[in-house]
Amino acid sequence: MVANVFTKTLRDQRRSLIGWSIGITTLVLVEGALWPSIRDMPNLDEFLSSYPDAFKKAFNVGAMTTGTGFLNAELYTLVLPILFLVFGISRGARLVAGEEESGTLEVVLVTPVSTTRLLLGKAAGLLLGLCVLGGVTGLSTWLASASFSMGIEPWSIAVGSVSMVLLGLEYGFLALAVGAVTGRRSIAIAVPSVAAVGAYVLYVAGLMVDSVSGWLPWSPFHQALAEGPLASGLPSRFSLLVLGALVVIAVAAPVFARRDIRVG
Amino acid sequence: MDVAIETHGLTKRFGRRRALDGIDLTIPPGQVFGYLGPNGAGKTTTIRLLAGLLRPTAGTATVLGLDVVRERDRMQARLGYLPGSFVGYADLNGEQYLRYLANLRGGVDWNVVTSMAKRLDLDLGRRLGVLSHGNRQKVGIVQALMHRPELVILDEPTTGLDPIIQQEFLGLVRDVRDAGGTVFLSSHIMSEVEAVADHVGIIRDGSLVLVDSVEMLKRRALRRMDLTFAGEPPQSLSAIAGVRELTVSGSTAHLAVEGSTAELLAAAAPHRIEQIVTHEPDLEEIFLSYYDGRG
Ligand SMILES: Nc1ncnc2c1ncn2[C@@H]1O[C@H](COP(=O)(O)OP(=O)(O)OP(=O)(O)O)[C@@H](O)[C@H]1O
Ligand SMILES: [Mg+2]
Numbered sequence: 001m002v003a004n005v006f007t008k009t010l011r012d013q014r015r016s017l018i019g020w021s022i023g024i025t026t027l028v029l030v031e032g033a034l035w036p037s038i039r040d041m042p043n044l045d046e047f048l049s050s051y052p053d054a055f056k057k058a059f060n061v062g063a064m065t066t067g068t069g070f071l072n073a074e075l076y077t078l079v080l081p082i083l084f085l086v087f088g089i090s091r092g093a094r095l096v097a098g099e100e101e102s103g104t105l106e107v108v109l110v111t112p113v114s115t116t117r118l119l120l121g122k123a124a125g126l127l128l129g130l131c132v133l134g135g136v137t138g139l140s141t142w143l144a145s146a147s148f149s150m151g152i153e154p155w156s157i158a159v160g161s162v163s164m165v166l167l168g169l170e171y172g173f174l175a176l177a178v179g180a181v182t183g184r185r186s187i188a189i190a191v192p193s194v195a196a197v198g199a200y201v202l203y204v205a206g207l208m209v210d211s212v213s214g215w216l217p218w219s220p221f222h223q224a225l226a227e228g229p230l231a232s233g234l235p236s237r238f239s240l241l242v243l244g245a246l247v248v249i250a251v252a253a254p255v256f257a258r259r260d261i262r263v264g
Numbered sequence: 265m266d267v268a269i270e271t272h273g274l275t276k277r278f279g280r281r282r283a284l285d286g287i288d289l290t291i292p293p294g295q296v297f298g299y300l301g302p303n304g305a306g307k308t309t310t311i312r313l314l315a316g317l318l319r320p321t322a323g324t325a326t327v328l329g330l331d332v333v334r335e336r337d338r339m340q341a342r343l344g345y346l347p348g349s350f351v352g353y354a355d356l357n358g359e360q361y362l363r364y365l366a367n368l369r370g371g372v373d374w375n376v377v378t379s380m381a382k383r384l385d386l387d388l389g390r391r392l393g394v395l396s397h398g399n400r401q402k403v404g405i406v407q408a409l410m411h412r413p414e415l416v417i418l419d420e421p422t423t424g425l426d427p428i429i430q431q432e433f434l435g436l437v438r439d440v441r442d443a444g445g446t447v448f449l450s451s452h453i454m455s456e457v458e459a460v461a462d463h464v465g466i467i468r469d470g471s472l473v474l475v476d477s478v479e480m481l482k483r484r485a486l487r488r489m490d491l492t493f494a495g496e497p498p499q500s501l502s503a504i505a506g507v508r509e510l511t512v513s514g515s516t517a518h519l520a521v522e523g524s525t526a527e528l529l530a531a532a533a534p535h536r537i538e539q540i541v542t543h544e545p546d547l548e549e550i551f552l553s554y555y556d557g558r559g
Contacts, residue, residue, distance in 0.1 A: 002356075002364040103351030107407060110315050111368045112341035261317040263308070263349065 005108075005118050009125025013091060017132055020087055024080075024133065025140040031074050032144025035067055057207045060228075067150025068230045071141065076160050076229050080137065081221070084164045085196055088130060088172025093188035095122040097179030100262055115257045119180055123249055126172050134165035141230075156230040163229035166241035170220050171196050173245040177252035183262045196220075220244060268293040268415050268446035269314060273323035276309050283309045285470040286323065291448065291463070293414070296441050298457030298478075299450040301467035302555045307450040308348045310467070311419045314448070315345045328415055341369070344413035348420050348450075350404030354393030358403050361392060362410065369411050377410045383432050398424040409436060416440055418449040422456060434460045454548045466554045473554050478547075485545035486520040489528075493517070494536040504528050 002008045041047060048061050055061060059077050063069025096119065099105040109115065138161035145152040171192040179188030199219045206216035216222045223237040269291040276284040284306045291297050301307050312318045314327055316336040325332045330339035352361045358381070366372035381388050386402040395403070401424045408416055416437075422430050437447050437460050451457050457464055458478060466474040486508065491497065497517040502510045504527055510519040515538075521528055525542075 002360065003367045005368070008364060103347070103349060104353055106317065106347045107345065107350065107352070107365065107404070108368065109317060110340045110343060110345040111365065112337055112370070113368050114337045258319065260319060261312075263312075263347075 005113065005121030006124050009095065009122050010128060013125065013129040016087075016091070017129055020083070020133055021136040024083065024137055027079070027083075028071075028075065028137065028140040028144050029147075031071065032141075032148045032150060034074075035070055035144075035148045035150050038064075038070060039067075054204070054208050058204050067145060067148075068152045068156055068228070071144075071150065071152065072160075072228050072230050076164070077225055080164050081167050081224070084130065084133065084168030085171050085192075087133060088126070088168035088170075089175040089189055089192045089196075091126055091129060092172035092175030092192070093179050093185045095126065095176050095179065096256070097183055097185040097188040100179075100183045101185055103263070105261065106263070109261060115180075116253045119176070119249065119253055119256055123173060123176060126176060127169060130165045130168045130172060133168070134161040137161045137164055152230060153232060156228065156232055159232075159234055160228060160230035162234070162238065163224045166238055166245075167220060167224045169245045170241050174248050177248040180252040180256040181259070183259070266293070267291065267326070267329070268295075269297075269325070269327055269448060271314075271323065271325040274310070274313060274320055274325050275322040276306075276313060276318060277321040283470055284313070287467075287470075287472055289465065289472065289475065291446065293446045294441060294444055295462040296437055296447045296449070296460050298461030298464040299448060299467065300452070300454065300457060300464055300551060301450075302452075305467045306470040307467060308419055309470075311348070311417055311448075311450060314417055315343065316340055342414055344408040344411065344416035346404050346408040346416075346418040346421050350401060352392040352400065352403055352407075355391065357391045358386060358388035358395075358406075361403065362388070362407055365407050366410060372411050376412065377406060380406050380409060380436065383436070384429055385432075396424075398426060398429065401425060402429070405433060405436070409440065412443070413445065415446045415448070418447065420450055420452070422451070422453070430456070454551050458547050466551065468554060481547055481550060482545045484523060485547050485550055486522050487525060487545045488518070488520045488543040489525070490539075490541040491517045491519070491532055491537055492539040492541075493532075494538055498532070498535045500531060501528070504531050 002011055038044065044065060048064055051061050059073040060069060061073055064073050096105070108118065138157050141152065141157045141160065142154060144150060145157070174192040174195060175188045178191045179185060182188065200221050202212070202215060203219040203221035203225070205212045206219065206222065207213070217237070220241055223240045226237065227233065227235045267290055269289060271287050271289045274284060274287040275282070287310060299307055299310070309318065313320055314325055314332060316332050316339060319333060327339050328342050332339055356364070362377055366374070366377070384402045384405065386399060386406065392400055392403060405421060408418060422433060425433060434456070437449070440447050449457070461478055463475065463477050464481065465472055493515050495515060497512050497515065501507060501517055501519065506522045506524070507528060508520045508522060510517060
């Protein structure tokens, strides 16, 4: 039953969430299945040290001799972040801008529901959708670790999943916010995509170039990935990601409330 | 509340383009107001300003006594609105869609929905995505009326409806008025507005050019008459004030009268009239004259 904007947002995500969950589970399990043969490579250390320096730093290749380090390098540093970003940005852009462009927003807004409540309901729906994906990522990682004796601590798995959710949240909420401010889906996709690429470049550059490293804390990728992200402690930096996500919504809400709604 | 809609100098600019230019409109409750004008005149712009979807560039508007900018959500709670191009969620069926909106509004009596759907011959079990244009429009009409709002604003509501459903729809509009509510509807079709509206407003190039009651308009409109005399129609008819387009065929004079017919009848009576046929006054002509700027 679709009782409010939040449950409607969840309902709209259900098919997509099923598809993404299957995809992520498959990816994590296949990657995990590779672990035993990597671990048993006789000259693994030698092989890893042959990687270029930049690569070693960005993916923490030195740690790849453990199951945790292996999954961090192979999945949690680039592939999973990209997947969470794509999910967050594409869903986030659809929520307000997509609905506005299709024309369905018009009638929904002429109800007691305010633009701000609509925005918050949609944000909450996206958050829960990302949490579902995070849960699936965590569970499949735990399953892979158990099946292929990777020895990843459940706590690390939880931290890694939270980090993915927060990255998706930061850029998904940015897409939602830009959509609420502009009403255009293309802009709502473009802005967070460009921002994410920029932040990633800053992250990698910060790891390699000393003069840039002072800027590292500003990159959401640093905030999310610096500790692993499969890591034993919950980094306090995560709070910056939460803060960033909340700030973009808080900035968008009053603009959304004051601007013209476009006709389909 | 003594006015349903009130605007003062309501103006909307899109960039440099002035879509609406200082509209002053007062509509008391309990009437059907028809809003007419050619394409691009500013009807949809007015309606979307009143519905709180656009912000005025200048001027103010109150709907049900509530400011459309400052008290928007309270106003929207009490308003029924049908957009000019209504779009619902293609993946929901009529019932799911209307229940969602009913939940957002609260306090909707579902019996109202089912009875309206029945009247409009609308199948609530089909997905909106597979409905025909007209059937989709019916969903839009039901969502605008289902919470029994005091004021309903409808932008070209009959587009896509077949003649029978149009009649049903006009019946629904009258029901709103009979229950004391107000209906504001835009249209291009004079006959439709004439059939249901008490008052009309005509807008052209963003300015109101006329607001009047249908009754007054009809009194001012050209009334076509056929007068059949016992003998030749008298020559003097064409000289009477207000008489236009006089043609004679046999003993019958076909003519049009603007305004009162009293003088004509007084002049014709001594000439032994056998039959008088009066046609309904044609408002269309008035509107066309306003449309192209002659009015
Ligand atoms: N978002 C917009 N940006 C720029 N111009 C706009 C916008 N919306 C409307 N206009 C312009 O404002 C004017 C009034 O448009 P509006 O849609 O109100 O006309 P209308 O009377 O509803 O016409 P129609 O009978 O064709 O529906 C038009 O010239 C239109 O091009
Ligand atoms: Mg229009």
